[in-house]
Amino acid sequence: MRSLKQLFAAKLFNRNLLTKLRASRIVFTPLLAIIIFTLAIGIILGTLQMQERSQQENALFRELSFVKQRIQLRFLTNSEALVAMSQELAKANTDNNAQVKVLKQAEAFVANNHEISQLIWFNENNLRQWMIPLPSQATDWFDQSPNAETIERQLKRAIILSRETNRPAYSEIISLQSNTDQPIPLERQTVFWQTVPTTIEGEGAGILAVLYSAHGILEYIIPTELKSQYRFTLLNYSGNVLAISSDRNTPTRALSNETSLELGAFSPTLILKVDTYPPPTNLTFRMLLGVVIGLSAFVIWSLWSVLKQIQARNKIETNLRAETSFRSAMEDSTPIGIRAHDMEKRITYVNRAFCEMVGYSSEELIGLVPPFPFWPADKHDQLGTNMERVLQEQNHQLMKAGIEGELQRRNGVRINTRTYAAPLLNEKGLQTGWVTSITDISEPKKIREELTATQERFVTVLEGLDAAVSVVSLETGKLLFANRFYRQRFGPTEKGHISLNADEMSPHVIHDMKDDSVDVFAGLPESEFNQNTGSDSHEVQLMDGEPSWYEVRGRYIPWVDGHLAQLLIATDITLRKQAEDLARQQDERMQFTSRLTTMGEMASSLAHELNQPLSAISNYCMGVAKRLKTYSDSSLIAELMPALEKASAQALRAGTIIQRIRDFVKRSEPQRKSCDIAQIIGNAVDLLEIEANRHRFSIVAEIMPNLPRIELDPVLIEQVLVNLLKNALDSLRDAYPLPSRWSAPPVKITADLDPETYPTALRIQVTDAGSGIADAVIQRMFEPFFSTKDDGMGMGLNICRSIIESHHGRLWAKNQLDPEHARLFGCTFTILLPIELSENLSENHDDPKQYPENQSS
Known part of the structure; x- marks a missing residue:
């Protein structure tokens, strides 16, 4: 019983303490609200004051911009007036009446612009003609030391700048000093020159120089009402004060702003600064603050009077809280x-x-x-x-x-x-x-927790695998499970599972299986299905993004809901496939090298075997030609001799070509000599002109006159041109049928100098109007053994490029488009050959910056 009474006593003490705390909260909550209200009003008033200050800053910026524009406009107007005056002075050089008229205009100009201290006219020889005010009116500050030397030096510097630029120019800022005890007036303490040149028919006719006062700019250009409200200051780029509109001090809380002042081209760097004078006392703000403080004090006094009433009410509520607390304790103690x-x-x-x-x-x-x-x-x-x-x-x-x-x-x-x-x-x-x-x-929670832990361990193992594991329902086609690897590679959908299964699990296949009246798995016990059905393995390549290879193993399993599902385990084997592809490419390169070696040996053997019959043919032709000369029939000799000489020359040429090819296969240097490229192009056109006429085509040669002679092997270069012209004829023969070939555009071969390369190179271009070259072919057509012809060996263009490169040149092809750019309209092969072969070119003949390579590839 005693312990029960002590328990109730403790509960009662806690209730009383809680009652007092609640009473205190009732009193202090309104007090806190008043404090918060006062702070809020203070913040609002502060915000209003900040807004007012922001408005003053905006007004200050507007006034500063207005003054800046006014000063710049005054200088622009003065410059235009000075230019016009200088033009009139230059024209009135010999007319005294006109000079007097202009002089009066200058006096009126200086009188109307008080910021100008001096105006001087110099003739074309930089000699002073006259000045305003007149010399008799000048004072010591301008003509006497030490100011005269500084003023004259800055004036000469401005004149030289105007002469060189033929534009108005400015001198640097000049700070004058007094040579007596008397101080210099404000208008003369800081000055600078502006010089305006005059030209007549392109020749200098004189210069008009104007001396501006920095203080005069502030005193006479800025309106008086603005100077009464703001203090304006002119500063140089170092921050030194040049002139000030008033010596009246501004308080520390005054607003300030500044901007750069550009008077014109070549003008000194000036900064225009503006400061505000202190505003009058804000009586409204102070009255409002006093009202807020008074109201807050009144509310606090009202709360003090309400406190006594609250204490009386708390006594009544104490008994009710005690009973309520007892009931709440009973309700909270029950587990129901x-x-x-x-x-x-x-x-x-x-x-x-x-x-x-x-x-x-x-x-x-x-x-x-x-x-x-x-x-x-x-x-x-x-x-x-x-x-x-x-x-x-x-x-x-x-x-x-x-x-x-x-x-x-x-x-x-x-x-x-x-x-x-x-x-x-x-x-x-x-x-x-x-x-x-x-x-x-x-149910007891232990069983559920154990089952949950088992499931989490199983999922953790699957999530840690470096293979994609996925399960898809055969009934709905939805993804039932996917581990982390699968989600990272294929996302949270069943599309990756279907792709890995070679689309055998596509939705229409599942729909057909679902609607099939015959159950393909009927009659097979579930235990037999699990034990005897092995997993199949296959490799799949996916092209989504970067190509990747997977080794996929799958089997059918019953899912937890009793329905049949398919399990796939996919392992990434992309690296293994890449290694296999690399090994295969290395094998192909070895075979390619072997074919090149064999071809070189065959070329050497053919050259050796064909040299003897070609020499015999040449000897026979020369012998027949000598025998014909002994006959008296001149008509027969005239008819047969050219043919025999050409046959002998061609046999000799064929032998030379074979010898060059043999030397080329042996990687020997070409036998260069000074040649006329026009003659080489003419020989190549003559060789193929008969074949072109036989197929109803024509060849046109356009050669720039006076081309320089070039060091090259004429036989090899002629062989390259013959090969390119023959390919162009073949392209026209494929593009135009026999009846329409006479209307086909001719094959064009041109020779000129390419101005876009350095050093300048000889450019030869062979252009046809055929069907062009496919992009896949144009990238590989210079490779060995690559050919689009059924009877081609694939070595012609490769040998041509090798010959050109052995001459330190470049060979490439580029398709042409029709005027509407709708389809291919022929192809152009371009050859660039260096005219002057220097050591630097020989060592760096592979530099792509000198001669551009195949632009299409």
Whole structure:
């Protein structure tokens, strides 16, 4: 009994302490609100003052911009007037009346512009002609030392700059000093020159020099009303004060702004600064602040009077709190959850046990209406029906037995419960709602936790695999499971599974399997299916993004819901495939090298074997020619001798070509000599002109006159041109049928100098109007053994490029388009050969900056 009394005494002490704390909170909460209100008003007033300051800064910037524009406009107007005056002075050089008129204009100009201290006219020989004010009116500050030397030096510098640029120029800022005890007036302390040159028919006719006063700019250009409100200062680029509009001091809180002042081209760097004078005292702001403080004090006094009434009320509420606390302690001590509803089924009360049961706080639950957040989403209808049955007052049997249900905690865990209900009556006996009690009847948690842990370990192992594991349902075609590797490579959908399975699991295949009246797996026991069905393995290449290879193994398994599913395990074997491709490419290169070696040996053998018959043919032709000369029939000799001489020359030429090819295969240098490229092109055209006429085509040569002679091997270069012309004729023969060949454009061969290369190179171009060359072919057509002809060996263009490169030149091809750029219209082969072969060119003949290579590739 004593311990029970001590317990109740402790509870009562806690309740009293809580009551005092609540009373203090009731008193200090309004006080805190008043303090916050006062701070808010202070912030608002501060914000208003900041806005006012921002408006003053904007007004200051506008006034500064206005003054800047006014000064720049005055200097621009003065410059234009000085230019016009200097032109009139130059024209009136010999006319005295005109000079007098201009002199009067100058005097009026100086009188109207008080910022100008001196105006001087210099003739074309830089001799002073006259000045305003007149020399008799000048003072010591201008003509006497030490100011005269400084002024004269800066004047000469400005004149020289004007002469060189033929534009108005400015001198540097000149700070004058007094040579007496008398101070220099403000108008003369800081000055600078502006010189305006005059030209007549392109020749200098004189210069008009004007001396500006820095103080005069502020004094006479800036309006008086602005100077009364602001203080303007002219500064140089170092920040030194040149002139100031007023010596009146400004307070530390005054606003300030500055901007650069550009008077024109070659003008000194000046900075225009403006400062504000202090504004008058803001009486409205102070009155408003006083009213706020007074109202705050009045409210605090009102709260003090209300405190006594609150203390009296607290005594009455203490007993009620004690009884309420006792009831709450009893409700919180029970492990059964209690929930109260009003007549609209709105939750009005929950105890601590129910909050712990569902994982929500009382503040989150009170006021909610069905469906509640602790109801599972898939059982809203069922639980709503159960609640209607429990809350029926007349069903007493059901209220005693209760009804089973299921609740979902905040963390997603579901628990099985049994719910009891009773009507809630007020003091008048009227029902105002229901009170329900909920008991947890869930299965033991240990079994569920063990199952969950087992599943997490299994998923962890699958997530750590370096292979994609995926399971897809055969019934729906949806992805049932995918590990981390699969999600990173293929995303969270079943598309990657279908791609790895070579599209055997596409949606239409699954639909056909589902609608098939014959079950392909019928009659096969599940145990037999799992034991005897092995996994198949195949390799799949995926082209999504970068090509990748996977080794895929799959099998059919029953899923946890009893339906059949397909399991795939895909291992990335891209690196292995790349290694195999690299080995295959190395093998192909070895075979290619072997073919080149064999071809070189064959070329050497053919050259050796053909030299003897060609020499015999040449000797026979020369012998027949000598025998014919002994005959007296001149007509016969005239008819046969040219043919025999040409046959002998061609036999000799063929032998030379074979010898050059043999030497080329042996990597020997070409036999260069000074040649006329026009003669080489003419020989090549003569060789193919008969074949071109036979196929109803023509060849046109356009050669720039007076081309320089070039060091090259004429036989090899002629062989290259013959090969290119023959290819052009073949392209025309494929593009034009026989009846329309006479209308085909001719094959054109041109020779000129390429001005875009350095050093200048000889450019030879062979152009046809055929069907062009495909992009895939134009990138490989210079490779050995690559040919688009059925009977071609694929060495012609490769040998041509090798010959040109052995001459330190370049050979490439480029397709031509028709005027509408709609289709290919022929191709142009371009050869660049250096005219002067220097040592630097020989050592760096592979420099792509000198001669451009194949632009198409």
